[in-house]
Amino acid sequence: MTQASADFVTADGETPATSGDLFDADLDAWRKHPDRAFDGWLARHGFRHGTAVVYRAMWGKLLRWSGEQGLTPLTWSAAQIGAFLDAQNLHKRHRYRYARLIERVFHHLSQLQQNLHNPASQAVKSHLADGENDPTAFLLPGERDLLVARILAPAPEPVAEAARPDSQAISPKQWKRARDVALLAVLLGGGLKVAEARALRVEAIEGLGGGAMAIRMVRTDNGRAYTVPLFGFVHAPLRRWLETRAAAETLGDLVFPAMTNGRAMHAASVYRRVEILLEEAGVLAGRSERASPQTLRNTCGAMHFDAGTPPAAVAQLLGMRDMESGWRLRAAYEAWQARTGLPVMGRPLSRPNGGSGA
Template sequence: MSANGPSPDLFDADLEAWRKQPERAFDGWLASHGFRHGTAVVYRAMWGKLLRWSGERGLAPLSWSAEQIGAFLDEQDLHKHHRYRYTRLIERVFHHLSLLQDGLHNPASQAVRAHLAEGENDPTAFLLPAERDTLIARVLAPAAQATGQDGAALSATQWKRARDTALVAVLLGAGLKVGEARGLGIDSIAEDAARLRLVRADNGRAYEAPVFAFARAALLAWLEIRSRTGTLGNLVFPAMPSGRHLHAASLYRRVEILLDEAGVLAGRSERASPQTLRNTCGALHFEAGAGPTQVAQYLGMRDLESGWRLRAAFEAWQARVGLKPAQGGAGDTGTSDVACYA
């Protein structure tokens, strides 16, 4: 790029150029629209983050579905305003591309229509205690009884059911993000499944996520089935026994199916998603006596201040739904005793 902006040929990049060199084509698109320097810098960073996310998941540029865009937005921990800004940017790019090819779908517009761009309703949502307990009783608890049969006799449906149940278990019981769950390795799980050893992708910081006792049986049951059926690779939650990665969009669908089966979705006015399960895990830690800083560490949050924001959101939610405040107060002196996870 020259000091005066991208060369003119980038302004007329065709669809093939967008697919092969999406960053350069995007620079040309920015220049052709005359965005202010500050806006262009922000948009370029946003586009770059989307491309990196896409590349990490083996998705070709511009091949995204509405569900995949929704998954990307959820994994970025964005506020609602920024989610819409991202979606609007992707929508504008695909509108431009539709001028190059008739009938080209616009996944961002589809994401908006499907309410995938909205994220959690403001303010932050959690599962109600009754919803949480029902999910544990109807989905997680029965999973421990599913290991008695010969592994070879398991159907593909039974294999996926055990995997999906364990997936819900680590989302709710350990507070994992979608990306962390998709990339979780067998060697990251303690022998008794009481803790998960994780590393943040953005800064390489290692941390341990304790696993609540109610989630361990489902996880251990799945690990036994996974082993006995000869599942390949190191991923805890592969898409198939061959060991390939589970797509984020598939993960969202599988989680939603189990939430619906447990009756969680029927009476809710707020969206219930993997992020809701992560929020609820944080709430369980607060209820067990952990302080905001400790919860931020348990959930591998980007900064310790995020734990205080989650605590404030939890207290506001409790007031909104008419629940008594969690024991332990708003300070950071609480500690989660090991017995809380026994």
């Protein structure tokens, strides 16, 4: 058996079907052989070996529980997924990771059958995957460095200013890759929420012509306007993405659309794209706490604290409901530093332009 085939062995020890069979699995094949079809799904997505092993074990546990309950695979309801998570006595982070994995599988299945119900999405919306609240998490300094290095890595085929390619010369993969890196950069370097990033408009970005970049924001609940300065590592990937976006003749004015037709990204897609890039950067490899867009937002606040920005000003920069929220985030950051053995307030980082923001 080759190494490649050895990496894809089902839970019962059998070698799965050929890659062609797996990659072409239809909905009926998923229902009859959910373990083998899942192996094919893993192979198609090219997960790292360690991640694939973990995902396969998670899926196998779900299938075994489903069989013990007399449930037909892939017919689960949101309540049944919640019951499965409760039965495993999982930490909140692992409950959430299970729910997102099931959600991703059903998202794939929805491409095989239109209007297919996604029970994991409903479980997440109903907070069945939440469990008890975890302490507020941040990225470790080394994890920040890995992520910033991934963000600043040269694009495979950068868009040249003097000779921009026409829309036909930009592949969908290049388009999505540039978008995803810029999206990750804005979530970490601007601290935006997922909903804010999904609704962000091109005209809200300042500094497109050069110099410091920032985003003009308005709170939806009270109409308060504020400005979000972007850390320096955001500038290059965001400009590169906007050039690619324009060159591909992307419709609409959303900064991060799902496709060139301008349609908004689904929130679940944002989580998936972020998780993929976190995995590629090596952030998830040895991490015990969950890493999500909220973790990136928390870390953005931490970078402001490290730069000397007062809590009240950080609350303004992140568009928080009140100034007290900034102090709570500061207290959570100090508690997290103590929990992880880091010196309080960590190391100083370069402050973004307009960092005081008060």
